[in-house]
Amino acid sequence: MCRNIKTLFNFEPPASDEEVRASSLQFVRKLAGTTKPSRANEAAFYRAVDEVTAAARLLIDSMVTNAEPRNREEEAARLKALSAKRFPKSAIER
DSSP states (O other), X not given: OGGGOOOOSSEESOOOHHHHHHHHHHHHHHHHTOSSOOTTTHHHHHHHHHHHHHHXXXXXXXXXXXXXXXXXXXXXXXXXXXXXXXXXXXHHHO
């Protein structure tokens, strides 16, 4: 589940609210151990998502760095190349 949580700080353009919420949802799913809460836990689950989203946005907006902002496309290409190196097609096709 947590594999979808991505670094959101110091990118150009900055992380959108949707990206922050998606990462927060993945985090709460991991903590809860479920991708979909039961009806009995639904309110608590989504309240936690809202609270984690607010905390994550506050964190991202409060952090400072002297580093140049990272480019999303370059970072995605770098991660794709790393993944291809770690998981070659020949191993997947076996």
